[in-house]
Amino acid sequence: xxxxxxxxxxxxxxxxxxxxxxxxxxxxxxxxxxxxxxxxxxxxxxxxxxxxxxxxxxxxxxxxxxxxxxxxxxxxxxxxxxxxxxxxxxxxxxxxxxxxxxxxxxxxxxxxxxxxxxxxxxxxxxxxxxxxxxxxxxxxx
Amino acid sequence: xxxxxxxxxxxxxxxxxxxxxxxxxxxxxxxxxxxxxxxxxxxxxxxxxxxxxxxxxxxxxxxxxxxxxxxxxxxxxxxxxxxxxxxxxxxxxxxxxxxxxxxxxxxxxxxxxxxxxxxxxxx
Numbered sequence: 001x002x003x004x005x006x007x008x009x010x011x012x013x014x015x016x017x018x019x020x021x022x023x024x025x026x027x028x029x030x031x032x033x034x035x036x037x038x039x040x041x042x043x044x045x046x047x048x049x050x051x052x053x054x055x056x057x058x059x060x061x062x063x064x065x066x067x068x069x070x071x072x073x074x075x076x077x078x079x080x081x082x083x084x085x086x087x088x089x090x091x092x093x094x095x096x097x098x099x100x101x102x103x104x105x106x107x108x109x110x111x112x113x114x115x116x117x118x119x120x121x122x123x124x125x126x127x128x129x130x131x132x133x134x135x136x137x138x139x140x141x
Numbered sequence: 142x143x144x145x146x147x148x149x150x151x152x153x154x155x156x157x158x159x160x161x162x163x164x165x166x167x168x169x170x171x172x173x174x175x176x177x178x179x180x181x182x183x184x185x186x187x188x189x190x191x192x193x194x195x196x197x198x199x200x201x202x203x204x205x206x207x208x209x210x211x212x213x214x215x216x217x218x219x220x221x222x223x224x225x226x227x228x229x230x231x232x233x234x235x236x237x238x239x240x241x242x243x244x245x246x247x248x249x250x251x252x253x254x255x256x257x258x259x260x261x262x263x264x
Contacts, residue, residue: 030222037215041243044208044251053188054257064187072186085183089174096167103163132178139184 021115025098032095039088046071082140090129097121155217162214169207195258208251216244
């Protein structure tokens with residue numbers, strides 16, 4: 001029979017020097033999760049400019065002068081937005097790779113190499129992010 | 142005797158849903174990034190191109206499902222993170238319902254946006 005276990009407050013960041021790889025993986029997963037859910041709300045808010053844009057004349061849409069196209073084009077012209085997008089990619093890739101690792105652990109796969117798979121997630125996130133920079137920055141200058 | 146370390150309540154429906162949505166989101170989020178940054182580029186975005194994609198039923202359905210699963214996974218993740226921080230009692234109930242209302246608003250707004258592109262005049 002299982003029993004509830006009161007482990008108290010576990011996010012005691014004052015003890016960060018004692019954290020193991022697994023604890024860092026857990027903290028990074030939480031942090032990237034907060035960023036992604038925050039972005040989801042912002043993303044839908046920005047995309048919502050498509051609602052008033054849908055009422056625009058066909059000629060205005062063809063010319064790209066509608067409020068949605070103009071909002072996205074204006075944002076994408078800002079170098080800061082492009083840099084933030086690279087950051088978002090890094091956050092999303094880590095969350096996806098570490099999440100895959102967590103799903104495998106939940107299935108009992110790779111239990112002996114949890115530390116190694118966390119480090120692999122970090123390295124792969126770095127590699128994918130760096131390799132994506134040219135694509136994400138294209139057209140910003 | 143096994144001790145429970147999970148923040149999720151026993152029974153496991155929410156625990157399972159969090160993992161099922163995770164598996165779905167890994168694939169769809171990768172597709173989303175790939176399509177909208179590598180196939181199409183950020184500086185080429187226009188209403189007509191977005192509308193062109195969303196007018197396809199399969200794409201529209203996938204994006205609505207993406208919105209539903211991402212909202213559930215994200216908001217349920219936030220709720221569990223707050224429980225880890227020690228959220229209990231009345232505060233927990235208030236936070237829970239605030240998150241539910243925020244989720245409904247997000248989903249309604251997301252579907253309105255998808256409908257605007259797809260030319261569906263439901264809202």
